Amino acid sequence: KAGVTQTPRYLIKTRGQQVTLSCSPISGHRSVSWYQQTPGQGLQFLFEYFSETQRNKGNFPGRFSGRQFSNSRSEMNVSTLELGDSALYLCASSAGQGADGYTFGSGTRLTVV
């Protein structure tokens, strides 16, 4: 079966702009979570959605937001980009019942200049 698909793979944006990243989970998976990975902070949890509802949120400013659609696809948005937002953004999908494993996508590499 197809894995987790993230688009785009690479993105370059200018400070102050906004960006939207997309994630399509594995078919049948209803949970999508987002992570930010930087060399300094490592892998950090952003938020998790299940059936269009946010169930958990990490410690990120309000500039970071997300949503999930009825087909379980998810988007995350970062507004007013800062240089420090440059990172690999990873999406993971799961059947969503806690004990299930999480499958990660290949990520979107965002560079803010």
Add this chain to the structure above:
Amino acid sequence: DAKTTQPTSMDCAEGRAANLPCNHSTISGNEYVYWYRQIHSQGPQYIIHGLKNNETNEMASLIITEDRKSSTLILPHATLRDTAVYYCSHSGGSNYKLTFGKGTLLTVNP
């Protein structure tokens, strides 16, 4: 937040078993232990997870201590392609997230 502690790095000879330890003393009773690995900034790859019994799959074995505060990932016959950063984490119940530490860089040497 969940806290995990792993060695920063480990070496292993090709063909030998690699044993990667992890301390997860804050794990709750209904949380599972998860192991992932990451190669060259690709997305983390799922390896194995377990609750309290030892688990084995085609990639690895997972040994969880009786008090569940630590675990060991075993790669029975390491190959050069197993060189990666290995992360342990725990999640479950109403905790719908994985919290990652710095991970262990495993280097498999020829």
